[in-house]
Amino acid sequence: MLGMWLRNVRGRTPGNLPGLRSPEGDVRGSRGGLTTSPPPLVLPQNESVPEPDSPQASMEIEITPLPPLPVAARLLEFGVTLARADQQLLMLDYDGTLAPFRVERMEAVPYPGVKEYLATLIATGTQVVLISGRMSKEVAALLGMTPAPEIWGCHGWERLAGGEYTRIPLAPKQEERIFKAGYTLKNEGFGSRLEFKHGSIALHWRGADEAEQRAIEIAGLRTFEPVSGPDLRLHRFDGGLELRATGRDKGLVVRELLQRIEPNTPAAYLGDDQTDEDAFRALAGRGLGVLVRSEPRDTAATIWLRPPEELLQFFDLWCKSTHQP
Numbered sequence: 001m002l003g004m005w006l007r008n009v010r011g012r013t014p015g016n017l018p019g020l021r022s023p024e025g026d027v028r029g030s031r032g033g034l035t036t037s038p039p040p041l042v043l044p045q046n047e048s049v050p051e052p053d054s055p056q057a058s059m060e061i062e063i064t065p066l067p068p069l070p071v072a073a074r075l076l077e078f079g080v081t082l083a084r085a086d087q088q089l090l091m092l093d094y095d096g097t098l099a100p101f102r103v104e105r106m107e108a109v110p111y112p113g114v115k116e117y118l119a120t121l122i123a124t125g126t127q128v129v130l131i132s133g134r135m136s137k138e139v140a141a142l143l144g145m146t147p148a149p150e151i152w153g154c155h156g157w158e159r160l161a162g163g164e165y166t167r168i169p170l171a172p173k174q175e176e177r178i179f180k181a182g183y184t185l186k187n188e189g190f191g192s193r194l195e196f197k198h199g200s201i202a203l204h205w206r207g208a209d210e211a212e213q214r215a216i217e218i219a220g221l222r223t224f225e226p227v228s229g230p231d232l233r234l235h236r237f238d239g240g241l242e243l244r245a246t247g248r249d250k251g252l253v254v255r256e257l258l259q260r261i262e263p264n265t266p267a268a269y270l271g272d273d274q275t276d277e278d279a280f281r282a283l284a285g286r287g288l289g290v291l292v293r294s295e296p297r298d299t300a301a302t303i304w305l306r307p308p309e310e311l312l313q314f315f316d317l318w319c320k321s322t323h324q325p
Ligand SMILES: [Mg+2]
Pocket: 093, 094, 095, 096, 097, 271, 272, 273
């Protein structure tokens, strides 16, 4: 199976390997190192190379740090790790990552092929966990998989796993202020734009024209800002504002999931939005962060994929790396 994975990578350069870009561009590593060969060393004319053991040599030798691994090499290395491991952990955001955005939020079903790949990965032993800002039951309904994978909803404030639903309780003051903020906006006529969740309230403007979007944003800021503080934070996301209880986020869920598995288990997190940056940071140095988005942006992720084609290619590579014949 590893041979199949390698065949997908061999013979291609990082620039033409589909989906194997870093967030900064086609041929750069995530920390800015060039993935192309460094320029040849050219000595100035009339200068000779000092003998290695001469005093001059010892004073002038400068050690240049090696550039980070090329993006394709990172994935090759990750694929080898996947193939060798007994366990693998794949963590996924939902909206914008596995499913395209829709104005009608309950119409956001996965890209064709996603469910089939996830079902194969689960069947062949990969631990698949979804971590979403949505309520977990909504994600389960939209995903439509039986059995459903483990789903953490509301940025880690609730969990649906093996048919069991659990909530982490909020402090009463947090709950009360979230409810009041929602009630205020509902009274101002924004009820259809609100999403009441456990631990947060989101105000959406997706699908609104520019003027309406601005009006929603102003109303949201006017309501959320006065009640935000150390225990409730105002966040911007791709398509709205959210007032969210502090204490849980996607990064914390990633850290908890990593604690459940053996230290060397290969792990990846795929996400698209600002809320996924907590998860990318939690995974840094421990796994592969993958930004899934039509355009790159500043991110703590390791590589960038354009959905849906490159997302499906990534799942395909994962399947081929872990499939037991
Ligand atoms: Mg998302």
